Amino acid sequence: MNERYSRQILFNEIGKAGQERLLASRVLIVGCGALGASHAEMLARAGVGHLRIVDRDFVEFTNLQRQTLFKEADAAERLPKAIAAKKRIGEINSEVEAEAIIADVNNSNVESLIDGCDLVLDGTDNFQVRYLLNDACVKNGKTWIYGAAVSSYGTTMTIIPGQKPCLRCIFEDMPDAGSSPTCDTAGVIMPIIATVSATQVAEAIKILVGDTASLHGSLMQFDVWANDRQRIKLGEPNADCKTCGQHIFEFLDAEAQESSAVLCGRNAVQIAPPRQTQLDLKGLADKLRNISDVKQNEYLVRFTSGENELTVFSDGRAIIRGTDDVTIARSLYARFIGV
Ligand SMILES: [Zn+2]
Numbered sequence: 082m083n084e085r086y087s088r089q090i091l092f093n094e095i096g097k098a099g100q101e102r103l104l105a106s107r108v109l110i111v112g113c114g115a116l117g118a119s120h121a122e123m124l125a126r127a128g129v130g131h132l133r134i135v136d137r138d139f140v141e142f143t144n145l146q147r148q149t150l151f152k153e154a155d156a157a158e159r160l161p162k163a164i165a166a167k168k169r170i171g172e173i174n175s176e177v178e179a180e181a182i183i184a185d186v187n188n189s190n191v192e193s194l195i196d197g198c199d200l201v202l203d204g205t206d207n208f209q210v211r212y213l214l215n216d217a218c219v220k221n222g223k224t225w226i227y228g229a230a231v232s233s234y235g236t237t238m239t240i241i242p243g244q245k246p247c248l249r250c251i252f253e254d255m256p257d258a259g260s261s262p263t264c265d266t267a268g269v270i271m272p273i274i275a276t277v278s279a280t281q282v283a284e285a286i287k288i289l290v291g292d293t294a295s296l297h298g299s300l301m302q303f304d305v306w307a308n309d310r311q312r313i314k315l316g317e318p319n320a321d322c323k324t325c326g327q328h329i330f331e332f333l334d335a336e337a338q339e340s341s342a343v344l345c346g347r348n349a350v351q352i353a354p355p356r357q358t359q360l361d362l363k364g365l366a367d368k369l370r371n372i373s374d375v376k377q378n379e380y381l382v383r384f385t386s387g388e389n390e391l392t393v394f395s396d397g398r399a400i401i402r403g404t405d406d407v408t409i410a411r412s413l414y415a416r417f418i419g420v
Contacts, residue, residue: 099290106289107131109198113162116228117204118150119278125170125177135182136162147271161380186210188333191217201225208255215248216333219325228281232267233306235277239284250319272305341407350410354397
């Protein structure tokens with residue numbers, strides 16, 4: 082084993098055997114924003130052999146204040162976050178195999194995304210995906226580590242299906258849309274990202290090296306500005322819990338998932354095509370050049386129409402900025418991309 086990991090191997094709780102386990106591990110990171118980018122960097126440096134990074138968005142200048150993997154050039158190029166993360170990880174630790182997946186996590190793909198991974202890290206920014214992840218992970222007996230941060234506070238909890246309470250044991254119902262602050266409405270500072278992501282990654286490493294006795298076993302809450310830390314000890318899973326008690330997977334088994342989503346607090350709407358598709362981005366860019374200034378790279382096409390900016394990915398999804406009205410967004414999608 083090369084000297085790269087020598088300081089980590091000196092740490093008794095990991096040691097040589099633990100390092101070998103890390104190198105042979107596969108981790109899924111769902112969402113590569115501030116938390117996800119931080120997970121990816123720490124796990125890559127620690128030598129976790131395979132990272133599967135899934136994210137639906139692209140890098141923007143507003144991300145650079147806290148999303149440590151990304152650079153100005155990534156924002157200028159509007160690289161998809163998964164791609165920018167994979168590139169940077171390759172520079173940090175070329176021994177790590179990073180797999181970049183540009184996609185929206187939904188009930189049609191979540192189980193295939195977690196398949197083959199030892200562990201799932203939550204780097205998302207919304208509860209819809211977290212409840213879905215909870216369903217998928219409980220159903221498949223996969224450990225996942227919930228994490229959230231906004232403003233100066235954050236929370237995390239490690240969910241081991243069958244052994245520890247799941248997300249729904251603690252928060253039975255998903256909060257109503259618009260009821261919780263988001264990073265785009267309440268802001269967020271880097272130190273809380275570092276605190277929550279470091280706690281998540283410490284738990285991940287404990288699990289991967291097999292030291293589950295050292296897990297914190299609680300709902301941890303932090304506020305780095307108010308100097309507040311709380312640790313609420315978790316008991317047994319709730320036998321009445323719909324997800325882990327009754328095995329009713331409402332989010333996973335939902336008939337048809339809404340193909341549009343208002344991206345909370347961002348004045349943007351995402352429209353996804355009803356069927357899986359593969360867009361010809363160059364063809365689309367050529368078509369649009371007569372009507373707008375078009376930017377294109379191998380992953381996306383971006384153009385404007387009046388007040389709205391449309392970013393279209395090769396899987397047919399579009400993020401439409403400048404509106405939070407789904408009807409307007411759908412009509413723009415139909416006009417320029419078609420269904
Ligand atoms: Zn539960």
